[in-house]
Amino acid sequence: MDLAAEIRALVGDRGLLTGDDVRMRSCDPFRNVPPEGPLIVRPASTEELSAVMRLCHERGQCVVTHGGRTGVAGGAFVGADEIAISLERMNVIEEICPVTSLAVVGAGVTIEALQNAAAAQGLFYPIDLGAKGTATIGGSIATNAGGNRVLRWGMTRQNVLGLEAVLADGTVVSAMNRLIKNNTGYDVKQVFIGAEGTTGIVTRAVMRLVPALASQSVAFVAVDSEQALLDLLGRARKLPTLSAFEVMWPDYYDLVAASGTDRRPLAQGRHAYVLIEAMGYDRELDAQVFEAFLESVYTDGLVVDAVLAASDKQIAELWRVREGAECIVREMSPFVSSDVSLDVRDVSRFVDLVRSGLAEHYPIVRTATFGHLGDNNIHLALHVGPDTLAQEPNVERIMFDALRTFGGALTAEHGIGQFKRAFLPDHKHPGEMTVMGAVRAALDPAGLLNRDVLF
Template sequence: MTARTAGAALDELVAQLRNELGDSGVLTGADVTARSCDPFLDVPPAAPALLRPRTTAEVSRIMQLCHAANVPVVLHGGRTGVAGGAHATAAELVISLERMNRIVEVDPIGGTMTVEAGLAIETVQQEAEKHGLFYPIDLGSKGSATVGGTIATNAGGNRVIRWGMTRQNVLGLEAVLADGTVLDLQNRFLKNNTGYDLKQLFIGSEGTLGIVCKAVLRLVAKPQTQKVALVSLDSYNSVLDLLGRARALQQLSAFEVMWQDYYAIVAGDPARRVLDPQAQFFVLIEVMGNDEAADEAAFSGLLERAFEDGLLTDAVLATSGKQADDLWRVREGSEILVREMGPFISFDISVDIRRADEFVGKVRAALAQTFGFYRSVAFGHLGDSNIHIGVHLGPDTRERGHAIECCVYGVLKGFGGALTAEHGIGTMKREFLPHHISANALTTMKHVRQALDPVRLLNRNVLFES
């Protein structure tokens, strides 16, 4: 097929899809390129059309037509992913689930909420709260990140240490396969061992096995108390000691660590300079419970004993909801990093908690040896092994991104760490995947993809190199 013939065939497919979805369901031209595939960079989709279905049936019809025409698609949720999973080429169509944003049902007795995949996480949380319930997946991008996107990447966020990743909070789902087959896996029960738990295939598959259209989310009772403190420490051994003590609290919901380089930048904003930035480590601790007096006593007792034993050099304890939010803003200072340290290459890895500071030190040494000048920051969800690192070399940082990645991932391999903790492989980490999982595991993954999408129509360039 010539390029001209292929273009005509694609135009014909888009016309068919317009008949199926209506004019508002098919965007072209500037309506497509005005969007970005990346939350931090201006990366407009190169796709000739963006499709906006309203129902699972329309998603199924789209895939039937694309399958017949052998045209690949790229899936868009809230476009908050930072691994390149939403990037689309001129040979692909984009499917956005933005109009599939309805709440189907809330079951306060069973503790579930059935929703469409385009619903924002923040809306899920707000609806759950109306029923005295709580959806614990909490992200800085929750206002834009969607249920479908977080399922595709198995998103984690700030409270994994207590409630787990997205995988632990999804009971069932509905998915459309590459040929348009609708797979109804909308289980609502905590206990269901009826055959293979197929939903697990789609959670964390980054849209390569099917299009998640609906989900049954697991809700928990809404915590009635929230205690937050920001503390400073002068050694990593003290951080580990504090984590061990904090884990003894059943109410522990977050344990976020910031190395000094991260906090020093964020503390450049006077509103976030709540502690002296000269300490080596800063930890945000949160507990969420249901007994004000007991939770206050347990939390205060933890901090008092840590002070008495010389673990802490300073601490600020929130005394109101606003102050708690302000302390969380210190940890969620990514916009300050973008402003003060951009451009930078970011890393989202997991490593043995006991060796996290050693890992960060080895990364810094490798960067210094390889590049000479560099700036870096380290922070993350230490309670669940997840560390984020940002690296800046100068104005040409992005052009040198591959060399930076080789440097950092080379160190990571020696520590037996995970290439990605929560952001996913996307298109940006495909090259490194074979070096961080076994050959048999990689082959098995490809067999699963081959079984469900043999011609790779769904997110063709995600996860595996062609």
């Protein structure tokens, strides 16, 4: 029997895609990159996946795990000699517990589905990102996804209580901890969180929830200097209800503002724009505190223009300004994207250094700069002409060389994937690389899982 037939025998007809069903999928959210390998395996349970991995292990068959394929680091790309394992059928929300504020979910559940199920029980799942309708819990654990509210509730890592995973040889690891405090030996789940699928395939998880918030206040403000921006961040951090501090520089804001007046809440031409969000449990008091905060930063001259959302509709509209990734795709393609972390005081100097470095090599340089400044994290999209993608290695080298001068991190939340793999050794201590190599080799000695990802 060939491999496809053997896998079909384990997972049934619904569990295996071949031919056009494989080629019609993309492994990248922004460009069409079909899997090069012939099969997508869709197990319906941990047991099925374990059996599939035992078979792959016997055959030395490399696999690439697929969640929602919204990852932007090339981590889900499938080579010609690899097969994809999709968690899409393991999408059951098994439990939402209002007493212990947790959810037990299959890895294929989307972030949005978990948010909605939590909301129906008076709870809130705080990880929130533009791709939440498609990105899965498994994928967000594998990439340790961040998103818009990290400065209040942390990254995905801080919201995972426990998980279950299948190793390269089919071994099932159940670390489905439900307790906040548990120091019983190694915290095994950490080996899988942020490992980008190189240590095991996450199949289920226990996620932390918080009580549903009663209030959400959102303001969109403009500042006229870098110092005002940093001072504003410092002042906003003192708001106990602060949940997001999202900055958009003019190169980004002008792009999104041009797409329609509903995405231009303030006049253009300022130094930077900030979406500030606060969420709390007392509607009246929270609104008063937020308005008093806005008034004080305006009176003190930190903010030069501002709009305060007066309804849920306006809140959604203001967030749509910040979530304008599709404008970048439409107006700036092809582009190289990045999500670096660095000291907030260095952001502008870093972006200037990247721009001037690129200008030495390319006549056309366009940038779009925005991000989660409250978490030290900015997204920088770069376009250097029609052959930007062919120039990607050089563009990234210029950007990451600039980053090293400021001691920044190569990736804040998207991960290394395949795209940034070559740069990893320059940004990680040799001792760290040794530990990472030892962990990976111990769990997947044959190198079957996401072979070309990370290092």
